[in-house]
Amino acid sequence: MAEETVVEKTWRGILERRPGARLGEPAVIEAAYAEPRLRALFPFPSHGALNFHRNTQDPWSNDLPFIVGDAKSCTVYAPLGVPQRVLGASLTPQEAAALVVAHLPLGCGPAFDGPWPPPKNSID
Template sequence: MTDDADTRSAEEIVAGEWRFLLDGGHDLIDTETVRAAHARPRLRQLFPLVSHGVLYFSGCTGMPAAHTGGQVHPRGADGRYRVAGPKGVGTLGRTETLYEAFALVAGNLPEECGPAVLGGAGHV
């Protein structure tokens, strides 16, 4: 890690990760999904993570992640998106569009959920 990286704020790190994903820098998720999530201001302040085509969010910039909000899974056999809770537990609902799915995720964030902080889950 460089000195430059050590001085970046959580906000800068979060914004950089969003830019990377919006520019198609991750081959495990499509940019349409990332754009739909990024359209939600409350989600945009969280650190975005990707695993197996699923976008999820952390309240911190490091590892271990502090999972918050829900996850939007790719279209299922019924043609809808499944919105799961944090860490994929439970189902918050099923939606027709990605924008509806991420609205559901944002609407289920805890009230006290604020911008991501530096460090791992122990810092949240």
């Protein structure tokens, strides 16, 4: 059996609400995890937001859309530096996760182990 990756361990810790895991809004976490492309990225819940990164260690990629919200209402934001920051508002967690997927760059994922920027030849 293959050993779990850092990304898989992190998702499992968040989903199971393990001690020491960064915890986020359960409905948002579960909706994001249900999306295979998001499940391949490194999840980083913080300050009411669920961020996704292309890598597993600081410094983070910080170039992907993220979700802020709860089981009742979510907003999806573009990464910092994008002029149109709000991509969608008043969304269910499932709609928010799908919107993030729709705005991922081509070739995004799975996350690689290490800091940003990626090693040469790891991302095309």
